[in-house]
Amino acid sequence: MGELNGYADLEKQVLLLHDHHEEKHFMSSEIVRDIILGVSDGLTVPFALAAGLSGADVASSIILIAGIAEVVAGAISMGLGGYLAAKSEADHYMRELKREQEEIVAVPDIEAAEVAEILAQYGAEPHEYGPIVNALRRNPQAWLDFMMKFELGLEKPDPMRAVQSALTIAFSYVVGGLVPLMPYMVIPIAREAMMASVVLTILALLIFGFAKGFFTGDRPFKSALQTAFIGAIASAAAYSIAKLFRA
Numbered sequence: 001m002g003e004l005n006g007y008a009d010l011e012k013q014v015l016l017l018h019d020h021h022e023e024k025h026f027m028s029s030e031i032v033r034d035i036i037l038g039v040s041d042g043l044t045v046p047f048a049l050a051a052g053l054s055g056a057d058v059a060s061s062i063i064l065i066a067g068i069a070e071v072v073a074g075a076i077s078m079g080l081g082g083y084l085a086a087k088s089e090a091d092h093y094m095r096e097l098k099r100e101q102e103e104i105v106a107v108p109d110i111e112a113a114e115v116a117e118i119l120a121q122y123g124a125e126p127h128e129y130g131p132i133v134n135a136l137r138r139n140p141q142a143w144l145d146f147m148m149k150f151e152l153g154l155e156k157p158d159p160m161r162a163v164q165s166a167l168t169i170a171f172s173y174v175v176g177g178l179v180p181l182m183p184y185m186v187i188p189i190a191r192e193a194m195m196a197s198v199v200l201t202i203l204a205l206l207i208f209g210f211a212k213g214f215f216t217g218d219r220p221f222k223s224a225l226q227t228a229f230i231g232a233i234a235s236a237a238a239y240s241i242a243k244l245f246r247a
Contacts, residue, residue, distance in 0.1 A: 116130075
């Protein structure tokens with residue numbers, strides 16, 4: 001009777017969970033990661049390129065053309081890299097899925113023992129995980145999903161993930177890359193345009209770093225300073241090298 005009451009209480013808790021509880025976790029971590037990757041590189045690389053060319057006393061129009069060419073090439077390269085990375089993850093998942101399917105059919109007892117071992121690691125006793133193991137053996141698809149998630153630590157990838165990653169990274173790179181080039185579009189003197197670009201890009205890096213820290217759970221102000229510092233170092237290095245070779 002006590003066990004039946006326990007099951008009834010558990011069912012009530014499950015119903016209560018569905019009716020009244022809503023998780024507040026941020027679930028779009030992959031998209032955020034792609035945006036961070038694209039914008040951070042987009043802000044930094046064209047910024048350093050423009051600063052380096054400015055140090056070589058090149059006209060604003062030439063810097064703008066070179067900068068736009070770099071943004072286009074960088075967006076394509078970064079987007080392709082994101083596509084290949086996501087495609088590789090999907091291919092790896094499918095290979096492991098096929099292997100796990102074959103093992104469940106070929107050696108079910110060993111796979112069942114692995115389920116028991118996994119549950120035991122979470123503190124379940126044999127009399128507690130035994131019914132769970134048997135229930136999974138009666139449902140091969142649920143068994144397969146369990147093994148993929150808890151034995152291999154793999155989540156089923158979104159079929160559109162590769163394309164989505166490529167487009168997100170490429171678009172984010174373009175958005176970030178246009179920021180340091182904007183002053184060169186309106187200021188004909190390269191040195192003046194560079195100073196405006198430095199102020200605008202550092203401000204953008206601070207804002208972006210703050211947002212990155214906010215969404216990733218890092219300290220926003222620390223993230224803002226770190227991001228701006230990295231961009232400033234990259235541009236200063238490019239400008240100094242250009243000046244050195246110019247001399």
